[in-house]
Amino acid sequence: MTRAERALIVSKILGKHYPETPVPLDHKDNFTLLVAVLLSAQCTDERVNKVTPKLFKLADNPKDMSKKTPDEIYKIIKPCGLGPQKSRAINKLSNILYESYDCQVPEDIKALEKLPGVGHKTASVVISQGFGHPAFPVDTHIHRLAQRWGLTRGKNVKQTEKDLKKLFPRDSWNQLHLQIIFWGREFCQAQQCHGISCKICKATFPKRSSPFSHKKP
Structure with missing residues (x-):
């Protein structure tokens, strides 16, 4: 499976599960x-x-x-x-x-x-x-998930951001960033899924049977 094919799987699953993506931090301006x-x-x-x-x-x-x-x-x-x-x-x-x-x-x-x-x-x-401008904020959590899902081989968040921006349409970045965060919190936690349990991990790497080893940023 190519990286682009895995990106399409990720996008479809996240889009179906999180059609709405409210900003998680309370603010007024x-x-x-x-x-x-x-x-x-x-x-x-x-x-x-x-x-x-x-x-x-x-x-x-x-x-x-x-x-x-x-x-x-x-x-x-x-x-x-x-x-x-x-x-x-x-x-x-x-x-x-x-x-x-x-x-x-x-x-x-x-x-x-x-x-x-x-x-x-x-x-x-x-x-x-x-401001609503396209951006793809990547922290250690998104970096970890992008590695698990085979969307990057980047050893740091800077490279992972570049890889994700190449894989996904520019107009999807803002929502996708939040969708990935929500999925990680709900289904693909660092110490629970291990890259083998959640729906996206299974779909992107159906033959993976042992915990995924991350490249730390």
């Missing part, structure tokens, strides 16, 4: 989305959604957030992990948005990547889920 995505690094969306109501009650726009100290922010976001770094990043990026972007989140991935605490993956999520 692109600034609150940006902060929520930043907080989600090495943290579950569920925990982020429990923390952000308190944070956005404190401040829900760049101007107000820029006036809060990292310590004030840290007291709220501590449960998300990496609190000191994240609180400083939120404070600094809020200052930049307030002073240089008229409190608007830039609609440009390169500009987003220059903000404190915002890497390529976070910027890609904001561009796709916030």
Whole structure:
């Protein structure tokens, strides 16, 4: 089976199972989305959604957030992990948005990547889920699934992103990114499916009988 054939199988199964793909992080605009995505690094969306109501009650726009100290922010976001770094990043990026972007989140991935605490993956999520521009955010979870399903041999998320963008139509990237996340959480968990149990793993590699060995990013 070719990589393109496996991609078609993946697309069909995901499309049938997840016709709707709501954004998993609660937000009301692109600034609150940006902060929520930043907080989600090495943290579950569920925990982020429990923390952000308190944070956005404190401040829900760049101007107000820029006036809060990292310590004030840290007291709220501590449960998300990496609190000191994240609180400083939120404070600094809020200052930049307030002073240089008229409190608007830039609609440009390169500009987003220059903000404190915002890497390529976070910027890609904001561009796709916030602005609706085609992007394919790849984290370690999507990297793991893409390997299991034979969609990439990339040893890192950067190469996996390139491979996935070549395999799938550009207008499907935003939805497909979320569909893969949802499937991984529900059916193809790291320590349960092992590349041999879920419907997609069975369909893409019907003869695989032993746990798949991943190339770590």
